[in-house]
Amino acid sequence: MSKTLEELAQIEVSQLLTKQGSKFDPKDPSSKALGFLKDTGQYEVAVSSGRKVGIITVRNLLGVEQPQNTKIESIWDQVGEAQMEDPILVISDIMLTNNVRALPVISNDTIIGIISQTNIIEEMSKVSALREFKSRDILRTSPITMKPEEGIAQARRIMLDKGISHLPIVENGKIKGVVTAEHIVHNFITPSSKTTRGDRAGAKVSRFPGQVSAIMDYQPCILNIKSNVYDVAKELTRKGKSACLMVDDNENLIGIITPKELLSVITATKPETSLPVYIVGLTDEDFLERSIAENKVRRTVNKSLKIHPDISEVRINVKKQSVGGERTRYQLTARALGPSTSFQAKYEDWGLMESFDGVCDALDKTLRRAKKEPQKGPRRGRRRRNPQMKR
Incomplete structure (x- = not known):
C-alpha cells in the first residue's frame, strides 16, 4: 500500500x-x-x-x-x-x-x-498519493531563459547574480534544452586531479568562451502543466534530472519545477505552531546563522518534549566574550522555560556555530538527566516579554 x-x-x-x-x-x-x-x-x-x-x-x-x-x-x-x-x-x-x-x-x-533533495525526491516518486497535487500550483513561473547562440559566460553571470542553477534555452518560444551550473563547472573549471595538455591543474580560467548550445542538455525533463506532483517526481527520478520544464498544450515554456518546489509540498504538512526560540545577541549580519541555530535548538528540545511537555519556549543569550584576530569567542546561555519549569545550560567556544553545537549538547544532557524533575522551582510573577528579543 x-x-x-x-x-x-x-x-x-x-x-x-x-x-x-x-x-x-x-x-x-x-x-x-x-x-x-x-x-x-x-x-x-x-x-x-x-x-x-x-x-x-x-x-x-x-x-x-x-x-x-x-x-x-x-x-x-x-x-x-x-x-x-x-x-x-x-x-x-x-x-x-x-x-x-x-x-x-x-x-x-x-x-x-x-x-x-535528490534522496527525498526519489522517495516522493514512490508515493502515488502525490497525484492529488497539481504541478501548476507549485511551479515557478516566468523563469529566466537564454537563446542557443548566447554566451556561456553570460549564463554563468546570470546564475551567480540571480542565485539559480538552471537556465532553459528557448528559441521562438520553444524549448531547445537547458544549461546548468554543473555543465559550466565540469566543462570549464579544472580540478587538480585532471590535467590536460596545455593546462596546468587549478590554472585560472579567465574566460568561459562559446555558446550555451555547445554544453546544454538537449534532452531536458519536460512535462505539461496538467501533470501532477507525482508525475514530476517520477520523471525527475527516472531521467536523473535536477529540474523539470513545464509547458502548455502548444509546448510553450510556462515555468520550472526544481526540488525546492517539490519539497514545499512536504513542508506544507508542518503544524502551524512550533516551539518558540528566541536568540538575543546576534547582529543582522548573522541572519543565516540565526536560522540554522534556531533549528538546532528547536530540534534539541523537541526530542525531550515527551519528558518535559510543559516547556513552552527557549531563550539563548549570546555574548561575544573576546576577539582575537579574525576569531571571536562566544559565551552562550540556553534556558528552556515553561510555566513551572526552567532548565539552563551554558557553553563557550571559538566560533558561533561551534558554540551553538556545544550549548545544544549541554542542554540535551541537562534535559535528559533531569527527566521529569525541573532544575528550579516555579517562577513567580508574570513574565514580561522583552521588546528587544528577536525570534
Missing part, C-alpha cells in the same frame, strides 16, 4: 541517506573536492573540522576561477547537520529555510553520509 503524504513526511533520515565515507577539510583546496565530485558524478560532499560540519556542492564552485588556490572554507555551506532519527519533514524545512540542497548526516559525532 502506497504511503500518504503525512507518512512520507515522517520517514527518518536513516532510511534515505546516501552513505559517503569521503569528506574534506575546510582548509583543503576546492580543487580536491571538485576532482572528487567530477570523478564520482556526485553533486555534493561533506566537509568537517572539529565541530564544524557542512557540505560543498558543484554549485558552490561556479564562482571559482582558481580552484587550486581557493580553500573550501571560503565557499562551503556550513548548514548544520541531520541526525539519523530526523523526519524528512524537518530536513525539508531546514533545506528550504537555509536554501541548501543537502545536509551531512551525523551519528556518534561522526559524518556517515549525506541526505539530499
